[in-house]
Amino acid sequence: MTSPLHVVCPHCDTVNRIPGDRLEEHPKCGKCKRPLFTGEPVELNALNFPIHLNRSDLPLVVDFWAPWCGPCKMMAPAFAQATAQLEPRVRLAKVNTEEEQVLAGQYGIRSIPTLILFKNGEEVVRQPGAMGAADIVRWVHTYL
Numbered sequence: 001m002t003s004p005l006h007v008v009c010p011h012c013d014t015v016n017r018i019p020g021d022r023l024e025e026h027p028k029c030g031k032c033k034r035p036l037f038t039g040e041p042v043e044l045n046a047l048n049f050p051i052h053l054n055r056s057d058l059p060l061v062v063d064f065w066a067p068w069c070g071p072c073k074m075m076a077p078a079f080a081q082a083t084a085q086l087e088p089r090v091r092l093a094k095v096n097t098e099e100e101q102v103l104a105g106q107y108g109i110r111s112i113p114t115l116i117l118f119k120n121g122e123e124v125v126r127q128p129g130a131m132g133a134a135d136i137v138r139w140v141h142t143y144l
Contacts, residue, residue, distance in 0.1 A: 005057040008091075009034065010042040015055045023088040039084040042093040045100055053121050058091045059144055060118040061136075064109045066098045071130040072113045081133035082140075090140055117143050 002020035009016060009029035016036060018027045027036045041063065044052055053060060063079050065072035083092040097104040097112055107116060107123075116126040117140060125143045 006055055007036050007058060007088075008048075008052045008056045009036055010038060010040075010091075013048045013051050015051070027088075037087045039080075039087060041079055041083050042091065044093045044095050044103075046103055049095065049100075049103055052091065052093060053118055056091060058089065059124075059140070061086070061090060061092045061140055062116050062118065063092070063094045064097050064104055064107070064112055064114045064116070065094060066096065066112050068098070069112050075113050075130040078131065078133040078136060082136035085133070085137050086140060090144070115139070119144070 004017040005020050005023070007016050007018050007023075007027070008014070009032060011034045012029060012032040014029055014031040016027070016030050018036070028034060029036055042052065044062065063075070065076070079092065079094070086092060095103055097109055111128045113130055114126055114128045115131070115136070117124045127139060131139065
């Protein structure tokens with residue numbers, strides 16, 4: 001058994017301890033009993049962003065986007081596909097910059113979409129512009 005990892009529930013934001021070698025076994029949240037991995041990006045806001053950033057041991061890839069942004073809309077299906085490919089070893093999430101302007105400002109988002117890869121609560125790298133699913137997966141693997 002490998003050492004446990006902290007994984008934040010995408011539904012109730014509870015921090016769960018999961019043995020690292022059991023991530024592939026479709027673990028459920030100890031509190032809400034829902035799956036910890038859904039194959040879909042997690043919607044983050046000012047309240048739950050810090051929990052997912054700082055309390056999870058999984059790398060976090062955040063898509064900063066806006067509903068009026070054409071390239072953001074075009075990239076959304078590719079980002080969802082990348083999520084299905086990268087989970088459970090990486091958490092992918094979305095932040096709507098229209099609703100979360102403080103978060104966008106805090107991270108200096110100047111253009112959208114912008115992807116930021118975080119590890120251990122720290123920014124590793126960012127990539128502005130829309131990307132396809134294979135490019136997102138390749139980009140993440142390059143910097144992990």
